[in-house]
Amino acid sequence: MQYPVSVTVNGAKRKHNVDARLLLVHYLRETLGLTGTNVGCDTSQCGSCTVLMDGKAVKSCTVLAVQAEGAKIMTIEGLAENGKLHPLQDAFWEKHGLQCGFCTPGMILTAHNLLEKNPKPSDAQIRHGLEGNLCRCTGYQNIVAAVREAATRMKA
Amino acid sequence: MSSRIFGSAIKRREDPRLITGQAKYTDDFVLPGMAHMAVVRSPYAHAKIKAIRTTTAAAMEGVLGVFTGKEMKDEGFGPIPCAWVVPNSDTKTPPYPPIAIDTVRYVGNAVAIVVATDRYLARDAAEAVEVDYDPLPAVANAEKATAKGQPQLHADVPNNVCFKWTVKGGDVDAAFQSADVTVKERIINQRLVPNALEPRAALAQYSSAMNEVTLWATSQNPHIVRFLLSLDTGIPEQKIRVIAPEVGGGFGSKIPHYPEDSMVIFASKVCGCPVKWTETRSENFRSTIHGRDHIQDVEMAAKKDGTILAIRAKVWANLGAYLSTASTGIPTILHGLMLSGAYDIKNIHEDVYGVFTNTTPTDAYRGAGRPEATFMVERLVELVAQKLKMDPADVRKKNFIPPFTDGHTVATGLTYDSGNYVAAFEKALKMLDYAGLRKRQADLRKKGEHIGIGFCTYSEICGLGPSQVAGAVGFGGGLWESAIVRFHPSGKVNVMVGISPHGQGEETTFAQIVASELGVAVDDVEITHGDTERTPMGWGSYGSRSTPVGSGALMGAITKIKDKAKIVTAHLLEAAVEDIDYSDGRFFVKGSPGKFKTIQDVALMANVAWNYPKGLEPGLEASAFFDPPNFVYPFGAHIAVVRVDVETGEVRLERYVAVDDCGRVINPMIVEGQIHGGIVQGVGQALWEGAVYDENAQLLTGSLMDYALPKADYFPLFELAMTETPTNVNPLGVKGIGETGTIASTPAVYNAVMDALAPFGIGKLDMPLTPERVWRAIQSARR
Numbered sequence: 001m002q003y004p005v006s007v008t009v010n011g012a013k014r015k016h017n018v019d020a021r022l023l024l025v026h027y028l029r030e031t032l033g034l035t036g037t038n039v040g041c042d043t044s045q046c047g048s049c050t051v052l053m054d055g056k057a058v059k060s061c062t063v064l065a066v067q068a069e070g071a072k073i074m075t076i077e078g079l080a081e082n083g084k085l086h087p088l089q090d091a092f093w094e095k096h097g098l099q100c101g102f103c104t105p106g107m108i109l110t111a112h113n114l115l116e117k118n119p120k121p122s123d124a125q126i127r128h129g130l131e132g133n134l135c136r137c138t139g140y141q142n143i144v145a146a147v148r149e150a151a152t153r154m155k156a
Numbered sequence: 157m158s159s160r161i162f163g164s165a166i167k168r169r170e171d172p173r174l175i176t177g178q179a180k181y182t183d184d185f186v187l188p189g190m191a192h193m194a195v196v197r198s199p200y201a202h203a204k205i206k207a208i209r210t211t212t213a214a215a216m217e218g219v220l221g222v223f224t225g226k227e228m229k230d231e232g233f234g235p236i237p238c239a240w241v242v243p244n245s246d247t248k249t250p251p252y253p254p255i256a257i258d259t260v261r262y263v264g265n266a267v268a269i270v271v272a273t274d275r276y277l278a279r280d281a282a283e284a285v286e287v288d289y290d291p292l293p294a295v296a297n298a299e300k301a302t303a304k305g306q307p308q309l310h311a312d313v314p315n316n317v318c319f320k321w322t323v324k325g326g327d328v329d330a331a332f333q334s335a336d337v338t339v340k341e342r343i344i345n346q347r348l349v350p351n352a353l354e355p356r357a358a359l360a361q362y363s364s365a366m367n368e369v370t371l372w373a374t375s376q377n378p379h380i381v382r383f384l385l386s387l388d389t390g391i392p393e394q395k396i397r398v399i400a401p402e403v404g405g406g407f408g409s410k411i412p413h414y415p416e417d418s419m420v421i422f423a424s425k426v427c428g429c430p431v432k433w434t435e436t437r438s439e440n441f442r443s444t445i446h447g448r449d450h451i452q453d454v455e456m457a458a459k460k461d462g463t464i465l466a467i468r469a470k471v472w473a474n475l476g477a478y479l480s481t482a483s484t485g486i487p488t489i490l491h492g493l494m495l496s497g498a499y500d501i502k503n504i505h506e507d508v509y510g511v512f513t514n515t516t517p518t519d520a521y522r523g524a525g526r527p528e529a530t531f532m533v534e535r536l537v538e539l540v541a542q543k544l545k546m547d548p549a550d551v552r553k554k555n556f557i558p559p560f561t562d563g564h565t566v567a568t569g570l571t572y573d574s575g576n577y578v579a580a581f582e583k584a585l586k587m588l589d590y591a592g593l594r595k596r597q598a599d600l601r602k603k604g605e606h607i608g609i610g611f612c613t614y615s616e617i618c619g620l621g622p623s624q625v626a627g628a629v630g631f632g633g634g635l636w637e638s639a640i641v642r643f644h645p646s647g648k649v650n651v652m653v654g655i656s657p658h659g660q661g662e663e664t665t666f667a668q669i670v671a672s673e674l675g676v677a678v679d680d681v682e683i684t685h686g687d688t689e690r691t692p693m694g695w696g697s698y699g700s701r702s703t704p705v706g707s708g709a710l711m712g713a714i715t716k717i718k719d720k721a722k723i724v725t726a727h728l729l730e731a732a733v734e735d736i737d738y739s740d741g742r743f744f745v746k747g748s749p750g751k752f753k754t755i756q757d758v759a760l761m762a763n764v765a766w767n768y769p770k771g772l773e774p775g776l777e778a779s780a781f782f783d784p785p786n787f788v789y790p791f792g793a794h795i796a797v798v799r800v801d802v803e804t805g806e807v808r809l810e811r812y813v814a815v816d817d818c819g820r821v822i823n824p825m826i827v828e829g830q831i832h833g834g835i836v837q838g839v840g841q842a843l844w845e846g847a848v849y850d851e852n853a854q855l856l857t858g859s860l861m862d863y864a865l866p867k868a869d870y871f872p873l874f875e876l877a878m879t880e881t882p883t884n885v886n887p888l889g890v891k892g893i894g895e896t897g898t899i900a901s902t903p904a905v906y907n908a909v910m911d912a913l914a915p916f917g918i919g920k921l922d923m924p925l926t927p928e929r930v931w932r933a934i935q936s937a938r939r
Contacts, residue, residue: 006488035177036176039183043862046437076177079176085176085735092171093175099829100176100353100354100403101170101175101404102353123873126868127868130869131867134860136353137353139834139836139837140830140866140867142829153645
């Protein structure tokens, strides 16, 4: 049994009939071909699959595609505007906030949500805010630096 | 050489695709007609397979086929080879069928595969495969597995002992007899799960018409995977293309040639379509290699002035149920030969038993053998200091190998390249304000607060390595590297390398080398890696070898380019070749720096060859291979300061000072990033991580809900500094830096916690030092 789902992804209206059990992350990756969102675990621990759903960071491996009905979704592919990197993307690049890059899309979108709620976070608040996202490469120090840097740039 | 780019912290050139979601990892690839594979895995640690019923699954929607190990064998797919068999150890290599045929030997052992048109349907059908097992007794502990009466994993491996390997130097028994003090410890270097954030994946496209296959795989070394696939799939090496596209971290866990590589090739062959398999995280915990898992009985002998005389050790190394690709080399060559670390210890004896158990196979995990060696010696040094009531810093300084620049041979027979251990340690102590901190510690103790200071001063072996040594120690391949540098008419450059980085940033550092050496803009250089068809043969990225060995090959090709450019320049300027010199991107006539050609001028002329030296081949391209004369030995000093909350047992890292020396630094930003990540993984072992098996060899920590990975919130800002002691092992004087943090941070943090707990008289705790374990120890000490 398939169900209709219509969502706005990175500004574009999308409509499909999907299985009830289809995860949002697989809808994004396999139905829409937006493979920037990664799957790192199956227990909602790692945060690699984080996207913005109506502005809020959600782990798209624990959302069904049908639950996203009517929502506005932003994935990493939609973050840069007119070819210009978002300050978070720039800051991750500048501060070496990534190595293998697998956790990066989720990390950036979680940080996006964090800065929206708290535009001037302390390091401790950044670290706490990123607790739901695992990175095995960077040791987090440069991710924290990147988010700090992005916060400064976004205020300017 | 121009120093403008070499040594500077330029931004990484691989990042734009990674921060925009445009990077393509293996699971991102979709081919026309592609099917998905799911693997049926054993829930038992040890069992006979009585029957596998596939009819129901095969009839399900979308299912293209359900296959067993026997069918795979009948199709000509052989056992997975072990590529490292250590000599003089009587190593047994029982067959490792990609899919179990009659017996399963660990939880997660593959039993059957299902191929279906869709990821979800494949998993549905995998659930419907019915397997009848006849459970057998199982054993997970390596020491226990060697005892009489324990379950036997393989028919021809009595007492499950795969090998016994011994390293010795000097006269240990005499040293112990003459010692003033001896200390003894049983160390459990617990099993870890690497947990690269990207799960493993493999996608095969087989062509029956050509008997050729392309495999996209999450690999750190596609050329090795191709070589091994040629041995077990029956497809000749030249017909196999292995592509490691973007790879999301490896830490050793993506070195091995895994059964699933063969399974997808088999499935693509029999189903006649491309087949992709992507691991779930739960599968990763059971079927991707684990690391560490040593039981070590260790002793150290010393004089009363703190001079260390000898180490004696007996180790049970858990190999898991089968031999993974590099398995036996880890607890032997990469561990036993490094027992004396940074110290001048003249007498060493270690016996290592490699043991089969009913657990996931183990192999290289970041540090691979050196963490198990470094923890051992760093713990013993602490115990000697305690026994002699000496400052552990003083015991270290007393025993360091004195500074050397041109080789120092240690008791195990290795010749370290260069080192200045005391300088790194003094620098770290100064950054820490050691004396001030000891005073603060004493003051806090009076108030009932407990901080601890822990050291690790290390030297480690990496940059693997000379191929002759690789052969002599039983590694089934070479350990050289290769590079091709190709100049285009426009003066832009493509570089193809045999290494296969997956997060370490060599697309940037190697471009920095080319730019600095040849006078091209860094953005004019493109580095290609990770594809056996587009890159020259190389042995891959592990053992912190990509930069020390790979840059040697790159420098070889650069030298050839320069030599040829001089000939072309001499012709164009009507000068003698011997009179042409090179500096900062210009080939010029000695004494007349105004008469010159740039490398771009030369590239154009070499490519069009209109006005060209007679007899000289056109084109400006060079290929080089580099086999290093020795390993490299980075070193340093790490100091952890922890605070233990005695009411909850929680350990907080307050400060972390790291001074590392990796010789010359190409990009300090990237080097620091490697150290940060390494530290966090090592702290993970000390405080949180550990794979736990129960009595029936069931994995109790089989998901990220049960296995604690370090999070951002657990750490202070690390305080880093470098010293720079070049090596003469490679042209640039560089050493590897990928594993030092992991090697050093586990003992530093462990020693710090034990230092904090010293007032309670707690002498020993097993890792990880979880709040519960620490709290219980404090409670029982208080009773």
